[in-house]
Amino acid sequence: MISSLPPGFIMVLGALLVPFLPHIIRQVYMMILILISSYSLTLGFGIHSIINIMDYEFILFQSDALTLPFAIIFHIAAALNVIYGAHEKHWKQHVSIISYSGAAIAAIHAGDLLTLFVWWEATAFTSVFLILAGNSTRSYKSAVRYIIIQVISGMFLLAGAVILLLNDGNVLLTKFDINTLHGQLIFIAFGIKAAFPLLNGWLQDAYPEASEIGTVALSTFTTKLAIFCFAKCFAGTEILIAIGAIMTFYPIFFAVIENDLRRVLTYSLNNQLGFMIVAIGIGTELAINGAVAHAFAHILYKGLLFMGMGAVLYRAGTCKASELGGLYKYMPITAVCTIIGAISISAFPLFSGFVAKSLIMSALGKEGLVLVYFMLLFASAGVLHHSGIKIPFFAFFAHESGIKTKEAPKNMIVAMIIASALCIMIGIFPTMFYQILPYEIIYEPYDFSHVVGQLQLLTFAAFAFICLWHFKIYPPELNSTVLNSDWIYRKMLPGVLLPLLKLINKGNQKLENKINSTFSKFKLFFYNYMLNNKVFDRDAGPDTLIVIQIFTVFLVIILSQVYFF
Incomplete structure (x- = not known):
């Protein structure tokens, strides 16, 4: 059963x-x-x-x-x-x-x-x-x-x-x-x-x-x-390569200037999704394996980072970089687990991110997508900046915040330790990890070129961060709001449409009554059409599609009205 x-x-x-x-x-x-x-x-x-x-x-x-x-x-x-x-x-x-x-x-x-x-x-x-x-x-x-x-x-x-x-x-x-x-x-x-x-x-x-x-x-x-x-x-749909490449690229700049560390992680999440989308767009067996491996590993290390910041929020009451620092003395286990998550997402050798991301980069190389390869290489360096360094550095080190708190609750610690162990196990035993992927694979992530190339990338990215921080060029932690695409429907549309709707409502009650009457007639028409034409029968005509699309638009309008009012 x-x-x-x-x-x-x-x-x-x-x-x-x-x-x-x-x-x-x-x-x-x-x-x-x-x-x-x-x-x-x-x-x-x-x-x-x-x-x-x-x-x-x-x-x-x-x-x-x-x-x-x-x-x-x-x-x-x-x-x-x-x-x-x-x-x-x-x-x-x-x-x-x-x-x-x-x-x-x-x-x-x-x-x-x-x-x-x-x-x-x-x-x-x-x-x-x-x-x-x-x-x-x-x-x-x-x-x-x-x-x-x-x-x-x-x-x-x-x-x-x-x-x-x-x-x-x-x-x-x-x-x-x-x-x-x-x-x-x-x-x-x-x-x-x-x-x-x-x-x-x-x-x-x-x-x-x-x-x-x-x-x-x-x-x-x-x-x-x-x-x-x-x-x-949609495996092998080429437009996904371009979309994914953009996704890996642009969230980096938002993450660097964002003050809320959990929001930094959401930009990082968006960036990591881009790697998976690029791999799906390539569509080869190696690429699909890379997308799945990256999704699997990402759930663990990104969840671990969110666990660390959740523990900080639970104990300190804030996740803002400008208000944190010095917590390693009071939350050492949380700090260590967060660092493991940061190392994993940065794709250090012997950690899960390395053995997953290598598949995607190898798939790009085999397809000769040079521009996309370098975009993802740049994005990888950016990941080290905003997730590999910024998250643990500003939460647990950086300046002294004066916050004195307890270590995370025991259940949180247990969950973080398990996730940390899985991140390390996947990195150390990649062959076992690769066995659950969709396609059979014979792949060695720890060859000389992969390891040296990744260590060079991470070393120079870390050096850049140190220089920017030392010479006070790195963007300071400001208690501010970073505008994103949600501003369009969160601020702009309500700001434009609400006054307009109020003006219409105030100045022309007849127009409002006419709109309501038209909508009622549409609902009656749609009901009768559904009943008489049996739109879910196999023999329904092509004009049915138009009615369904119109009805879908009306559903969206209704939802928008709920949101605005």
Whole structure:
């Protein structure tokens, strides 16, 4: 019976009991849910569960070589999140984390677009509570913007799925042609969740406003689900190479001047996603292995860095570089674990980032993409600056902040030590790590050129930081706000549209009544059209697509009205 259920579903369903359990039992119970869900890893590849609705088959549970590594790391990350958040006494965040993790795990096992859509939206609605748990006016507003953007992503995915269903009679999750309408809609849906350039504002807007345990969970699932979907559906799509290269490049400059260290990590997250997108755009077996390996390693070391900054926030009450420093004396274990995460993300030899990133750089070299190769090389040096050095340096060293605090709670320390150990193990034993990747691989990351080249890059990048810091050229830590693409919909559009709507409402009540009447007529028309033309039948006409697209636009407008008012 359990083998027929989608992996992760037992976690979502089991989350309903979490509020009724005592604190200690609750932690054990959630770990048991994760263990039961991980049973799916033993079932092998193939389709394990299908349901039939209205003569359409929906694949609830399928597994293949691409699914396996994501399923493994998602289960590991879910367990680490439970351990890391064990000090939290209230049940709300625990329910959100276990159901959010389960929804993401179920999503990667979906075999069709409509099943994926259900879990796609479930990840949004379960994760938004982690942002609300920030318990501030900023977090509440950010949560509203976050859920609207995530739902809009789902609307694009649903529109693409419906068009594909009407055209081909199936919605199988397979490789799509970006030159088709449904392919473009699905591409945009994935791109929003992957935080593409100009679509990335929600990432830096929402993640730093979540609770200390919420940000760790958020950094794991949403964007990596998008990476999985791109690898599944758009591998070898060349435009992804350009998009990914831009993603690796521009967040570096934001991260260097950002004061909030958790927000620095979100820019770094955006940068690291770019490496994965470039690899997916290349599309070769080596490149896809590199994208998957990087996603796997990234979940561990980026989660570790967020754990370190979450512990600092929990104890010191702030994550701003201008207010921190000297904490290594009071939080030595947290400092060491954060440094391990920083070394890993910087791709030092013998750490996880090195054995994962080497695959991507080798794939670029084999394809002769010289410009992109050097862009990613520059981005790698930037990673050392903003994540490898800036995060641990300003949090634990730099100037003396005068903050005297305790070490992180024991459960946080345990989670950080486990994540640190995994980062080191992957770096020391890359052959074992490579065995779970989608394609068979014979690759040696520790050859002379790789090791020497990376050490040279890291040495010169570190030397540049030291010089900039010594001569006071490095941007100072200022308590300021860095403007990002979210400013467009967060500030500009409300600033322009709200006064305009108030003017219309005040000066022309007849126009407002006419708009309401038109919208009511549209709803009646749409209902009658759906009823009379049976738009979900296989024989529906092509004009149905126009109606569906118009309705999708109206849904977006309604969501926008909710946001503005």
